[in-house]
Amino acid sequence: MKKRKWLSVLVVFTIFFLSACAQSSGGNGEKVVNIGYSGPLSGAAAYYGENTLNGLKMAVEDINKEGFEVNGDKYKLNVVALDDKYLPNETASNGKRLVQENQTPIIFSPHSGGISALQVFNEVDNFIVSAYSSEPDIVERGNTLTVRIPPSYEGYIEPFSDYAMDNFGKKLAAIPPVTQYGKDWAEAIIPYWESAGGEVVHKASVDYSKDTDFFTLLTNALKEEPDVLFIGGPSEPTAKIVSQARQLGYDGGFIVMDQAKLDEMKNVTGSYEVLEGAIGVVPLIYTEYSGTKEFIDKYREKHDKDPGSEAGYHYLAMYVFVEAMKAAGSVDDAKLIREHIEDGLTNLPDDKKVYDLKHIEENGAIENFIRMGVIKDGEFEEVDVE
Known part of the structure; x- marks a missing residue:
């Protein structure tokens, strides 16, 4: 019986060890950084969640073509995505699991309830919350490991x-x-x-x-x-x-x-005529920055549809974090990576600038532009914001 018991323990330990190795090194000797994601991948908000995850995965695929170096070591990224059904309690459970099982230094969350749930323990568990929400309160809580990507509503x-x-x-x-x-x-x-x-x-x-x-x-x-x-x-x-x-x-x-996008709504209604008089944020497909067109073309080719701003922002944010890791000289020290987000924004290649992000405020908000559009006479029209 003792022999069987010790054999079981050995098997469990071996599985754990191999799992840890798989998380730390790739097939060609590259080391691997796990990036966490918790968002709605089922239910009424699943389409939104899939779009956010699509942008993140596209960035990881592009980055992994060559990998990136930090302190002389070559790294690749691995996205660990979990469904939270848009429920904050599920986000919290997912966050604990991502940190404990996958050692994720960054967890992306695309809804304010989930972000709030992660902020309860992210400073203690040492991971950055990549917050995709325009909720202003997210960066007003004094959380030192939160980075809010889009502008405040x-x-x-x-x-x-x-x-x-x-x-x-x-x-x-x-x-x-x-x-x-x-x-x-x-x-x-x-x-x-x-x-x-x-x-x-x-x-x-x-x-x-x-x-x-x-x-x-x-x-x-x-x-x-x-x-x-x-x-x-x-x-x-x-x-x-x-x-x-x-x-x-x-x-x-x-x-x-701002969560709803006029161009995506058009795909449901069948035309902009139904949306006449709708006022909202400018869709990504009507945006022109140095990296926007290339991203849109690649997204259309891969997913056979137009990308929304949530996909564009997640794509861009992943590149910002990688540049921050390079500047910090670390892929797992969340505090150090957060301190170098400004470097991440400064060093971002022009062809990756899906949006033109300026700098990060002390509270974790990235400065961004406010742009609005309307549906007028059956067409989209951008309106100047003074």
């Missing part, structure tokens, strides 16, 4: 609202998603709308994880005869709300939260 509140009031009217019906992100957006835009002389005639919320038919929700909102609907969330269900509002006879405007 606070910059959209005024231009979106002013354009909607000027072009459609002052009566707003707010129907944000039930997520914390949706609540925070609503709590930011509603006071501004009212302070600017507008009236909020209806407030409700929608749970995209449960609701697929929005007719009752919209019927109640449209009874108040709003001029503008405030909506948002993942592109696909947001587009369905627009379509069903049109079917109910609504002909006003839409303020669209």
Whole structure:
């Protein structure tokens, strides 16, 4: 019995040892850095999650063609992706697993609830949270190992609202998603709308994880005869709300939260005509920076569809982190890598600049540009933001 017991222990130890070796070295002698990802890969937000992961994986594939050197050692990257179903508690569990089993110095999270869950323990467990969310509170908590990639949504509140009031009217019906992100957006835009002389005639919320038919929700909102609907969330269900509002006879405007992308919504509605009067962020396909066209072309070839900004930002962020690792002289010291993010931005090759990121603030926010667009006369049109 003792011999069998020791044999079992030996087998377990051998498996663990081989697993650790697999995580630290590649097939050709290169060392491997595991990069964590926890996002929605199933459920209503799965399309959004897949897009974020696609951008990250594309960057890793490109980087691994030649690998990269840190202190004379050659490295390649390996993405370890886990599904959190858009649930913060699942993100937290995934984060613990990624750190304990895969020693990930960086974990990408594409939703504010998940980011918040990781921030509870990331400083203790020593990993960077690569935060893809425009929630301003993410970088206001004093978390020293958080890097927020996209711009804060606070910059959209005024231009979106002013354009909607000027072009459609002052009566707003707010129907944000039930997520914390949706609540925070609503709590930011509603006071501004009212302070600017507008009236909020209806407030409700929608749970995209449960609701697929929005007719009752919209019927109640449209009874108040709003001029503008405030909506948002993942592109696909947001587009369905627009379509069903049109079917109910609504002909006003839409303020669209930045998570939803107008070009992706068009793929659901079938045309921009249905989206007439929608105000949102500028889609990546209408953006022109030094590395944008090459990325779009490669993404289309690989995935047979247009990339959204979430794919572009994840692609770009991975390159920034690699450049930061080079400058830090470390692939696993999260604090040191975070200290060299500015170097990562400075040393980023021009042909990888899908967006033009400036510098990182002390709180972890990367400075970015605010750009907005509208659907007017059945076409996309960018609007200058003063």
